[in-house]
Each structure stands twice: as C-alpha cells, then as structure tokens.
Amino acid sequence: MTTDLNKPETKEQGVKNIQPNIGLSKDVLKKDNELLNAYLADLHVLYIKTRKYHWNVAGPSFKEYHEFFEEQYKQMEEMIDEVAERIRMLGGKPLSTMADFVKETSLEEDKSGEVKTRDMFERLLADHEQVTRELRDDVKTTDEELEDAGTADFLTGLMEEHEKMAWMLRKYLS
Numbered sequence: 001m002t003t004d005l006n007k008p009e010t011k012e013q014g015v016k017n018i019q020p021n022i023g024l025s026k027d028v029l030k031k032d033n034e035l036l037n038a039y040l041a042d043l044h045v046l047y048i049k050t051r052k053y054h055w056n057v058a059g060p061s062f063k064e065y066h067e068f069f070e071e072q073y074k075q076m077e078e079m080i081d082e083v084a085e086r087i088r089m090l091g092g093k094p095l096s097t098m099a100d101f102v103k104e105t106s107l108e109e110d111k112s113g114e115v116k117t118r119d120m121f122e123r124l125l126a127d128h129e130q131v132t133r134e135l136r137d138d139v140k141t142t143d144e145e146l147e148d149a150g151t152a153d154f155l156t157g158l159m160e161e162h163e164k165m166a167w168m169l170r171k172y173l174s
Contacts, residue, residue: 020091024148028147029091032151035142036083036090037087038105040101041100041103042105043083044080045102046076046107046127049107049124049127050072053069053115057069058117059117065120082154082158086154106134107131121173128163129162132163132166135162136159139152
C-alpha cells in the first residue's frame with residue numbers, strides 16, 4: 001500500500017497510530033504525558049499573566065520593566081513549544097485550548113484590573129517558585145518512580161530556567 005505523504009494518516013485509511021517503542025511502558029508514557037500537560041497548562045497561564053503585565057506596566061521604569069517582561073514571556077514561548085513537542089515525542093497529545101489550560105493549571109489566573117508594578121513582580125515570583133516546586137516533585141517522580149531519565153532530565157532543565165526567572169524577579173523586589 002502506498003501513501004501520499006501530503007495527506008494526514010488516519011485509522012480509516014488503515015494506518016495505525018504508531019506509539020513510541022523507546023523502552024517505556026504505555027503506563028509510564030501516559031503518566032509522563034499527564035505530568036507534562038499539567039506543566040504545559042501552568043506555563044500557558046504564567047505566559048498570559050506575564051504578557052498582561054508587559055502590556056500594563058507603568059511608571060518611571062516603564063521601558064525597563066516592559067522589556068524585562070517581554071524577555072520572560074519570550075523565554076516561556078520557547079518552553080511551551082519544547083514541552084508540547086516532548087509530549088508528542090512520548091506519543092501524547094498536548095493540551096491546546098485555553099479552557100483546558102485553565103482547567104488543568106495549579107496557578108491562579110490573574111483576572112484583576114489594574115495591578116501595581118510591585119504586585120506584578122510579586123505575583124510572577126510566587127508563580128515561578130510554585131512551578132519550580134512542582135517541577136522538582138515531577139523530576140523525582142519521573143526519575144525514581146517512572147524510571148524515565150529522559151523526561152527527568154528535560155524537566156530538570158526547565159526547572160532551572162524557572163529558578164533563574166524567579167531569581168531575576170526577586171532581585172527587582174530587593
């Protein structure tokens with residue numbers, strides 16, 4: 001049977017969805033993808049919050065803060081793409097709607113109107129620190145319980161990025 005590479009493969013065409021055969025059981029892959037999707041939801045909520053503050057920051061240091069928030073949300077854009085791709089590599093489907101992100105996140109969406117600049121930094125710091133703590137737990141779970149060193153290493157790198165982002169936010173508050 002030949003297939004047209006430009007057409008999507010579907011079960012109706014008799015093509016099976018090929019799952020990864022990378023030394024991890026279906027159950028491990030499922031748990032990995034659940035952890036990654038929960039983190040993806042947190043990333044999206046944090047990303048939107050950072051964009052909101054980027055758009056709404058004001059005051060004498062406007063330009064510096066505006067550019068700082070832009071650096072952080074651009075960094076998170078890359079992280080979001082990497083996490084979604086990791087989910088696909090592990091045979092899963094990344095969450096992809098705002099409703100799913102809000103439902104699955106552990107973070108609070110910022111629905112407030114005007115936010116003082118100091119409060120912006122404090123809220124983002126609290127979120128990055130919370131995400132760091134959750135990632136630390138996920139690294140332990142993926143490494144020790146699921147025996148998936150690849151995902152543990154992947155999450156460790158992301159955790160370190162959040163640690164650095166939190167450190168930078170903390171320095172603005174000191």
